[in-house]
Amino acid sequence: MKKRWCAYLLGGCLAAGLLGCGESADAGAADLTESYRRGVKDNEIRESSEEFKKAYTEFAVALLSGGRSGREGKNTMVSPLSVMTALEMTRAGAAGDTLAQMDQTLYSGMIAAKGKEELMTFANRLPNTNKVRFHMADSVWFRDDAERFVPDENFLRTEAEEYDASVFSAAFDADTCDTINQWVSRETDGMVPEIVDQIPEDAVMYLVNAMAFQGEWEEVYRENQLGPAEFTCADGSTAEITMMYGEEKTYLENEDAVGFVKPYKDGYAFAALLPRGDLSLDEYLGMLDAETFLGLLAGASDEKVETGLPKFTAETGLELSELLSEMGMPLAFDVQNADFSVMGSCPNGENICISRVLHRTYIDVNETGTKAAAAAVVEMIAGYALSEEPKRVILDRPFVYAIIEEESGLPVFIGTVEAL
Numbered sequence: 001m002k003k004r005w006c007a008y009l010l011g012g013c014l015a016a017g018l019l020g021c022g023e024s025a026d027a028g029a030a031d032l033t034e035s036y037r038r039g040v041k042d043n044e045i046r047e048s049s050e051e052f053k054k055a056y057t058e059f060a061v062a063l064l065s066g067g068r069s070g071r072e073g074k075n076t077m078v079s080p081l082s083v084m085t086a087l088e089m090t091r092a093g094a095a096g097d098t099l100a101q102m103d104q105t106l107y108s109g110m111i112a113a114k115g116k117e118e119l120m121t122f123a124n125r126l127p128n129t130n131k132v133r134f135h136m137a138d139s140v141w142f143r144d145d146a147e148r149f150v151p152d153e154n155f156l157r158t159e160a161e162e163y164d165a166s167v168f169s170a171a172f173d174a175d176t177c178d179t180i181n182q183w184v185s186r187e188t189d190g191m192v193p194e195i196v197d198q199i200p201e202d203a204v205m206y207l208v209n210a211m212a213f214q215g216e217w218e219e220v221y222r223e224n225q226l227g228p229a230e231f232t233c234a235d236g237s238t239a240e241i242t243m244m245y246g247e248e249k250t251y252l253e254n255e256d257a258v259g260f261v262k263p264y265k266d267g268y269a270f271a272a273l274l275p276r277g278d279l280s281l282d283e284y285l286g287m288l289d290a291e292t293f294l295g296l297l298a299g300a301s302d303e304k305v306e307t308g309l310p311k312f313t314a315e316t317g318l319e320l321s322e323l324l325s326e327m328g329m330p331l332a333f334d335v336q337n338a339d340f341s342v343m344g345s346c347p348n349g350e351n352i353c354i355s356r357v358l359h360r361t362y363i364d365v366n367e368t369g370t371k372a373a374a375a376a377v378v379e380m381i382a383g384y385a386l387s388e389e390p391k392r393v394i395l396d397r398p399f400v401y402a403i404i405e406e407e408s409g410l411p412v413f414i415g416t417v418e419a420l
Contacts (some may be wrong), residue, residue, distance in 0.1 A: 022210050029141065029170035029179050032156075048408045052118040055108050056410055057290035059084060059327075064414050066323040067316070072282065073234040075314040077361045077415025079211065079374030081136075083124065083320065084310065086209040086376035088116055089138060089163050090332075090354065093155050093343025098331040105328040120163075126405055126412070127267025134268075134412075137187040138165035138210040141180060142204065142344070143172040147205035149352075149382060151344040155382060158382045159207075172199050180206060184375045188212045191362040191373035196363075204352065205343065205380040213372045213412065215264035221246060221367035231310060232397040234281060234418040240419050242311045243396070244367055251305040254295050256287060259296070260305045261391050263406070264369060271297065271411075272309065273400040274393055281398040288400070297409040308394035312420055313364045320357040335383045343380070350382040363375075363415065372403060372413050 044180045048056075060080035068076045084106055091102045091112075107115030128134045140159045159165040170176040181194045187210035195208070221244040229243035247321065252259035259273040273296065275284035325333050332338055338353035346352065358377040363370065398418040402411035 004413045031166040032167045049050035051110050054290045055110050055377040057293055058108055060411050060414050061288055062327055062367045065106050067318050074416050075417050077316050077363055077413055079361055079413050082209045082211055082374040082376040083359055086207055086378050090378045092158050095342050097358045098339040101329040101331050116258045129266045131266040132264050132268055133150055134213050134214040138163050139207040140165050140172055143170045144169040149214045149346055150352045155343050188373035192360045194374050195358050195360045197376055202381040202383050203379055204382045207378040210375040215268050218263045218265050231420045234398045243308045246307050248305050248307050250300050251303050252294055252300050258393050260307050267406055269404055269406050271402045271404050305391035311366050316361045318359045320359055346382045352380055352382050355379045355381040
């Protein structure tokens with residue numbers, strides 16, 4: 001069975017000979033992937049269970065809502081799949097209460113081992129065709145200094161075999177920072193050109209996920225469907241925009257929102273949710289949960305809806321450590337009490353914990369389709385709705401959107417448009 005967990009990762013050697021196996025990278029990073037990969041494990045392709053859909057979507061909504069904190073009025077997008085994958089790779093190195101908290105945060109209401117299997121299965125079966133491209137890659141980078149940090153060999157083997165991650169040892173200097181960013185840029189088709197600003201002196205490992213999506217609309221917008229419009233921003237100001245008008249066949253509606261689904265050519269769709277009446281985006285997100293989101297999609301009606309979708313481009317950069325701690329895994333960030341003993345050890349007696357979880361996303365929605373990308377980096381440190389009349393949804397004020405995998409309805413990306 002063809003594996004899509006990292007669809008374009010070439011046996012641990014980065015494409016075009018930029019990093020030959022066992023050779024030094026531009027900044028001295030050694031690719032050790034083949035030293036640990038003995039055969040990548042695969043999973044049986046199957047539908048996602050209802051309990052996984054609920055846990056995954058709960059994480060997605062919490063990540064979006066929390067990610068907007070302090071950014072109200074600004075466009076925000078997150079990739080729950082990217083963040084969960086990077087944290088799942090990190091979870092493989094956790095033990096004790098630290099592991100238990102990560103289990104609950106990632107897979108609320110599920111047995112974590114089943115949650116992990118379903119997460120990997122979901123990622124494996126995401127469509128990647130000649131019509132719609134989806135690409136995801138993972139990597140692990142550790143400090144090449146045995147006096148500071150010794151990675152556990154079994155942990156590295158798990159990362160290479162179970163997560164199909166490339167494994168690199170590096171000096172963890174300024175050049176390594178550049179090399180990690182170059183790797184992320186390459187794996188996101190240049191849409192996330194940089195994510196790590198610097199490598200702290202106490203950093204010992206980075207666990208990285210990167211993904212890129214490019215999809216053409218099943219029905220592209222023609223020139224006569226584009227027109228000037230006014231968008232009312234979250235702060236009450238207005239902006240002149242280009243609106244893409246059309247007619248879709250899937251209408252979304254409940255007591256709090258209306259919306260529509262616009263399909264891409266193969267396997268994915270764009271879902272938009274517009275809060276009703278005087279309900280603000282903040283108020284709507286406060287009511288939005290996994291049951292509501294999945295219920296809206298499950299209850300979609302096959303009826304015509306006149307639509308207006310603004311052309312927009314947005315980038316988001318977040319540091320998620322405080323949010324993830326509040327979501328239920330504070331021990332992972334506690335240098336005194338975190339337990340990542342499965343990951344490796346420090347000969348000088350220092351303990352390992354997560355320092356930062358960096359997340360960057362990019363999206364471009366235009367008349368032909370959508371380009372989107374995301375990267376997540378976990379930095380480890382050592383230290384002591386029917387009417388005959390057509391429905392109408394014009395997105396001329398703040399709204400929520402998601403790029404969903406059509407079969408499951410799960411969001412690969414989810415975001416808000418609040419200002420244009």
